[in-house]
Amino acid sequence: MIAAKNLNKSFGGVRAVQNVTLEVPEGSIFALIGPNGAGKSTLLNLLSGIYQPDSGDLVLNGETLIGMPAHRRVRLGIARTFQKIRLFKQLSLLENVRAGFHIHQDEPFWQCVLGGTRGRFDEEALALLDFVGLAAHAQERAGALPYGQQRMLEIARALATRPKLFMLDEPAAGLNASEVEFLLNRLIKAKARGITLLLVEHNMDLVMNVAQRVFVMDHGEALFEGSPRDVQANPRVIEAYLGGEIAA
């Protein structure tokens, strides 16, 4: 699906991502984990086009992504959510999700000014709101939603782009146990629809439950890659996560 080779990104003197090579297999749930500051979010920003790498190669289904801005990558089927939720807070839930259909709006301009496109994506947007359990709140303001539901709304909005590769930056952060369970269930449903998922996640239960493959980062570098079971058993991963505490 997406493949990165020797990706590098520095900010000033900080080498946030160093020589990272990874390949996300199509149709899988791929998890990216690592301690705080490991460079996970930076890597996600490189993949989605928020940042351009200093060096390295990045390819989606054979097409290079180097130099391609974020908005064009969406047309190739890359969607994402943000670690710090970025909703259109003053807009309704329905408007938030409808904006996600932007790349599928193919009606000519004159149809829009003559009123022929009103409600064009309402039905699909409502179906997505229903998918994340928010259909009843469609007309409410996004900023007024409780935190956990804001996360689900952001997922619905990104799904509106009809992605092939969906990258979620810590989707379970700040969710309670039942919300995490619902999220997990939705992610599996999304995968069943043929969407490849890349999760940046701290919640180990979630990762171990849904991911087929886990990629561990530390200090901007790849540390280990394998199945969830291998990762849990790997001494270097354990050290990266727990080393400090054991020493203390």
Place this chain on the structure above:
Amino acid sequence: MSRRAAGYFVAAVVVAALPWLITTPYWRGILVLCAMNVMLALSLNLVLGYTGQLNLGQSAFFGIGAYVSTVLVKTYAWNFWLAAIAAVGAAGLLGLALAAFAVRLRGHYLAIASLGFAVITYQVLVNWEKVTEGVRGIYGIRPPVSGTVNLFYVVAGIALLVYLLIDNLVRSPIGDTLRAIREDEVSAASLGIHGALWKAFAFGLGAAIAGLAGCFYPGFVGTLVPDAFNIVESFTMMAMVIVGGMGTLAGPVIGAVVLTFLPELLRGFGELRLMVYGLALTLVVLFMPGGIVQVFIALKRKFTSAR
């Protein structure tokens, strides 16, 4: 008839009835001015209210529309309506030209850059005497239709049409796109929205509409001087949008009506007129941050929830 169609019907009836209710030539003139201001406020609202771009260059497009149409009619003897189409095109293209620079900027920086554009345009109008006659002005300009009432019908009719088209546009997927850019550009990009392109679209369309309003101004006044398109005009338009309620459909219309008639109604205050006007603006912004339209929305909500 749907509620929306009923709304447009009522608006058309009000427009048709106004010259019968207001019969003095002076106040009928103010009506024409008001219809023009409605168009200007609608044009700025598209950029400022819906797309969230702090554009202070709108007076320039108003002026470009006025000068291009007038020069084509007076110097080259064009038909007014053809000249108007050319003027709208010219204003729209210059709007896109400004956008080419402006889309890289946001907030205060955009405000300064667009203000600079308005200052440059004003200077061109003053100094390019061969074409614009500079501060001497162009005289004896005739309106496209004779009689103030007819002119009002033409301008108000076009303003109503512009309102209808914008109404459709902001409820279309393009409206969702523009609001998304206003709310959060990074988020919008993550949904495939090319922010620069759509901001340029809003700038260009807003400029074209301001240019359209400009086509009717010279014929109404009879003369054309650069001072009519001083940068202060940009701030007046902004006041109309904000006082009325930006990012709403009816807000800028209310703002334009209030800010056109208020200074006239305050003439009784003599020298204190502008002070009272300024105070009124300040109070509205202070106590109705969502604009006057906010009061109507609150009332509507109250009535629907009481039921």
